[in-house]
Amino acid sequence: MVRLRLDLAYDGSGFSGWARQPGRRTVQEIVEVALGRLFHLAAPPALTVAGRTDAGVHARGQVAHVDVPAASWASTGPSARRGMAGLLTSDVRARSVTVAADGFDARFSALWRRYSYQVCDDPAVADPLRRGDTLWHRRGLDVDRMNEAAAACLGEHDFAAYCRRRGGASTVRSLLRLSWARQASGAAVAEVVADAFCHNMVRALVGALLAVGDGRREITWPREVLAAGVRDPAVHVVPPHGLCLEEVRYPPDSELSQRALATRRHR
């Protein structure tokens, strides 16, 4: 068998998220079925993914791995990307299909994930072409206020206040970056980087910050919610369509196995 790394981009609008669900159209199923056909396998192979995006969430930098028979890869490899382009619908693209370095695990080797969340708060620059990946917010946003509030949430914390709990899993995460900037288009875009994210974490953090940005809440509020450690119903989880997985970062090849081991121990 040979392990392949897939770099994927998709428009999440038409999907019930990444993860396979019976009777639903999911990115995982579409890509697995395409791989099965590309490599002439008896059944679609199983993908392991870096970020299990929710329904409606987009990706430009999703990473997954899959193990396929070495003979299949040998015969198809060079034209794998072109082959996938012909097998996938236009809302998913395999940007590259390559042999992964030894020890690579798309999920456990990752150092961090970077998401963006795009908001348009000014009807004078509203762009209907971007309505599929931009939240239209009715009130004007003060980016400086949001950045001040965001900075207070950086670091390693228990993000239980901003997560939908799943079983007994840890909700301790390292939030490495959370900052807003105005784009040339006039939209405000958040960059959010963490070692990993728990469920709904970006959308809940963004919701808390929008309330600061438009003046409904004090700058100190998002940090207070974090410190309280329980979900606060006053935090509005923003819709999925403004969210995009932009990048997954891995360590140098020599450290892939070590990183995967450390992550598995940690979670």
Next chain:
Amino acid sequence: MVRLRLDLAYDGSGFSGWARQPGRRTVQEIVEVALGRLFHLAAPPALTVAGRTDAGVHARGQVAHVDVPAASWASTGPSARRGMAGLLTSDVRARSVTVAADGFDARFSALWRRYSYQVCDDPAVADPLRRGDTLWHRRGLDVDRMNEAAAACLGEHDFAAYCRRRGGASTVRSLLRLSWARQASGAAVAEVVADAFCHNMVRALVGALLAVGDGRREITWPREVLAAGVRDPAVHVVPPHGLCLEEVRYPPDSELSQRALATRRHR
């Protein structure tokens, strides 16, 4: 009556173009109907537009004017943009609704129109989120070659070779800018500026330049086609969805009437 200036943005995907056509969904009809309801008029008022975009063509900087009773404007004016947002579908936005300066004519006062055409020629950066406003081109493009070929087409010429003729109208136009640049996303984007455009002109020029950019044609070819003065079936008119009307430029208010008169004489 008072003359209003509307600045409009739309996703052309769901429209049979700007201009009203019986039984078709058009931008003009959607906006006129919304204006009729906003101002409580007996019938939708007639819009005059700067650029009659074709089916599938987008706009971020479309400009139109409409004359409405002064009393209607007096009662609705301050909330006109918000009112329009509630009346329009999400694929059209009125970015502003203001009283036009004296002598303003959205079509005839314009100095020039600026369009963009966006092409992705590299599967490694294909973005499904932008597939609605980006042409996916199978061959790699050399932007420098395209810019050299484009420069040779600048200036005032009879663009009959690049236009679908409509009646006996002149096809002489001043092409003020035609240049390509790589975006941060990896896409190649053409900026095209002319005093006005005849039908299909941008899409035919882009088609000729893509053939230069991917090596199918010589750098001198687009200029030779222009000089021949007749439509060349070898010029492929590219699809509408990569095209967007970005900006319409007007002279200072004091010159609006004069410009409109000069344009009317000229056409």
